[in-house]
Amino acid sequence: MTAQPSIVAFLAAVTAALGKAAVDTDAAELAAIGRHTLPVADLPPPAVLYPSSTADVETIVKLANEHHVPLFPISGGQNIGMGSKAPMAEGQVVVALGRHMNKVTEINEELGYAEIEPGVSFNAMYEELERRGSSLMMSPTAGPPDGSLLGNALDKGGGAGPLGSHFDNVCGMEIVLGNGDVIRTGDGALDTNDHPNWHVTKYTFGPALDGLFTQSNYGIVTRIGMWMMQRPPHIEMFFFTFPDDEDLAEIINLIRPLKAANVVSTMIRATNDIYLLSSQEQHPRQETGGFRAPLTDDERAALRTKHGVGSWTVSGALYGASAEAVALTLERVKKHFLASGKARYISAEEAQPRAIFQAAINSNSGRPAGGELNMLNWRPGLGAIWMTPGAPMSGAMINDFQRNCRVIAAEFGLEYVASFVCGARFARGIHAILYDRNNADETARADLCYRKMAAVFMDKGVFVGRSPTAYQSFHQDRRSREIVKACDAIKQALDPNNIIAPGRYGIGA
Numbered sequence: 260m261t262a263q264p265s266i267v268a269f270l271a272a273v274t275a276a277l278g279k280a281a282v283d284t285d286a287a288e289l290a291a292i293g294r295h296t297l298p299v300a301d302l303p304p305p306a307v308l309y310p311s312s313t314a315d316v317e318t319i320v321k322l323a324n325e326h327h328v329p330l331f332p333i334s335g336g337q338n339i340g341m342g343s344k345a346p347m348a349e350g351q352v353v354v355a356l357g358r359h360m361n362k363v364t365e366i367n368e369e370l371g372y373a374e375i376e377p378g379v380s381f382n383a384m385y386e387e388l389e390r391r392g393s394s395l396m397m398s399p400t401a402g403p404p405d406g407s408l409l410g411n412a413l414d415k416g417g418g419a420g421p422l423g424s425h426f427d428n429v430c431g432m433e434i435v436l437g438n439g440d441v442i443r444t445g446d447g448a449l450d451t452n453d454h455p456n457w458h459v460t461k462y463t464f465g466p467a468l469d470g471l472f473t474q475s476n477y478g479i480v481t482r483i484g485m486w487m488m489q490r491p492p493h494i495e496m497f498f499f500t501f502p503d504d505e506d507l508a509e510i511i512n513l514i515r516p517l518k519a520a521n522v523v524s525t526m527i528r529a530t531n532d533i534y535l536l537s538s539q540e541q542h543p544r545q546e547t548g549g550f551r552a553p554l555t556d557d558e559r560a561a562l563r564t565k566h567g568v569g570s571w572t573v574s575g576a577l578y579g580a581s582a583e584a585v586a587l588t589l590e591r592v593k594k595h596f597l598a599s600g601k602a603r604y605i606s607a608e609e610a611q612p613r614a615i616f617q618a619a620i621n622s623n624s625g626r627p628a629g630g631e632l633n634m635l636n637w638r639p640g641l642g643a644i645w646m647t648p649g650a651p652m653s654g655a656m657i658n659d660f661q662r663n664c665r666v667i668a669a670e671f672g673l674e675y676v677a678s679f680v681c682g683a684r685f686a687r688g689i690h691a692i693l694y695d696r697n698n699a700d701e702t703a704r705a706d707l708c709y710r711k712m713a714a715v716f717m718d719k720g721v722f723v724g725r726s727p728t729a730y731q732s733f734h735q736d737r738r739s740r741e742i743v744k745a746c747d748a749i750k751q752a753l754d755p756n757n758i759i760a761p762g763r764y765g766i767g768a
């Protein structure tokens with residue numbers, strides 16, 4: 260029989276070990292932590308804990324094992340559209356690492372990496388690099404600037420620039436496992452005081468364990484190495500607009516060779532009209548309480564004209580020593596897109612003063628700015644669900660997905676909001692389902708919309724790259740029995756009492 264959790268005894272033990280300030284049970288604070296944007300009820304935790312060190316986290320995990328109390332770790336807690344700060348289920352105590360564990364413990368200018376604690380936000384890292392006059396540049400997201408570099412990378416988040424796949428650039432971790440053991444991966448595991456290889460190579464002795472701690476619940480990560488690039492002296496943004504929804508097939512096929520030949524080193528984004536417009540405008544029919552029909556094609560076209568964007572807008576950047584140094588490549592990129600006969604080029608000078616292009620300009624320049632956050636106000640009620648299926652860089656396949664998902668969004672009375680972040684082989688498809696969370700009917704439709712869109716992808720063998728907490732079991736249930744069994748076996752080995760975030764990504768539910 261599983262032992263019953265004893266929250267009261269657990270919190271008393273944590274208070275005795277770490278002091279009163281490390282434990283918060285204030286009802287208003289817990290309500291704020293439990294609030295999120297998904298179409299399920301808020302989930303206030305019974306308490307929130309604020310550790311100050313890896314040793315504190317170790318103490319918390321050991322006491323949680325003793326008292327059989329489940330924990331839910333957050334770093335920046337800015338996972339908006341994916342669960343925000345709220346735990347997986349009732350009864351899980353939130354461990355908020357970001358408040359005190361927020362140090363940049365090293366920046367290595369020469370080798371191009373930083374060692375960071377969970378609370379280092381995109382904003383804080385940017386400011387630290389500026390303060391030091393660093394030659395390094397990070398890859399921020401276009402999302403919340405207060406998001407954590409570590410939390411974002413662990414959830415396989417993505418950003419701009421050549422280092423946009425954030426987990427690819429994590430090297431070497433420190434983790435408190437669910438059983439309370441503290442481990443360091445890679446050459447950080449050597450029993451010495453110096454670990455010069457820890458954050459510079461993944462090709463070390465033994466299995467590469469870092470990946471185990473992404474989108475899982477096997478431990479609490481307390482430190483990582485994160486690679487950064489040398490800031491280029493010149494950054495030349497480029498934009499192209501395409502007029503029609505169906506142009507996406509051609510766009511994807513145009514982007515693929517530019518990425519495959521590394522003509523453009525940054526990720527290249529193809530973003531649809533409402534994705535860009537929703538951070539500048541509110542839905543024209545903001546009335547609450549009744550059915551709010553999605554925008555008509557004419558309304559969309561009028562807004563596109565007002566803001567000078569296309570049905571799709573392509574964005575990317577060229578990095579080089581000077582404007583002259585990138586000029587030939589820019590000409591090549593322009594010729595490549597304009598040959599289609601449908602594209603319109605928007606130069607860096609033309610884009611610079613326009614608010615709608617700032618998210619792309621800032622993120623490709625290593626600056627967190629959060630301009631996209633306004634999209635949460637597109638409809639009242641702040642409802643947002645991210646659906647993030649990736650797909651091979653096949654124009655026909657990705658266009659098929661957009662056509663089907665557009666019909667599904669309309670079927671549920673919502674707008675189709677999507678952006679594809681493209682590499683040479685693979686595009687992350689970022690879909691935002693924006694809805695009125697104060698309206699029960701619209702909330703129910705948003706939920707059905709997510710499930711139906713996700714099914715379109717899953718039925719073609721295309722899975723989500725990241726999932727909102729409310730849908731993690733729904734997705735895990737579509738995976739093979741054997742992989743689920745393997746995930747659960749690892750859970751059993753590293754966290755035998757199922758202490759860390761039970762149910763996260765469908766593991767240990």
Ligand SMILES: Cc1cc2nc3c(=O)[nH]c(=O)nc-3n(C[C@H](O)[C@H](O)[C@H](O)COP(=O)(O)OP(=O)(O)OC[C@H]3O[C@@H](n4cnc5c(N)ncnc54)[C@H](O)[C@@H]3O)c2cc1C
Binds near residue numbers: 335633
């Ligand atoms: C308008 C908008 C735009 C967005 N744009 C982007 C974007 O461009 N790219 C992108 O990637 N995301 C984007 N997001 C999604 C999200 O807001 C970001 O990914 C954000 O960085 C996640 O929050 P965080 O970094 O504070 O991580 P957290 O909220 O701290 O953590 C994320 C997840 O990882 C787990 N976790 C956190 N820390 C630990 C730890 N130390 N040990 C073990 N597990 C841990 C948590 O349980 C949580 O589920 C966007 C969101 C919005 C609303």
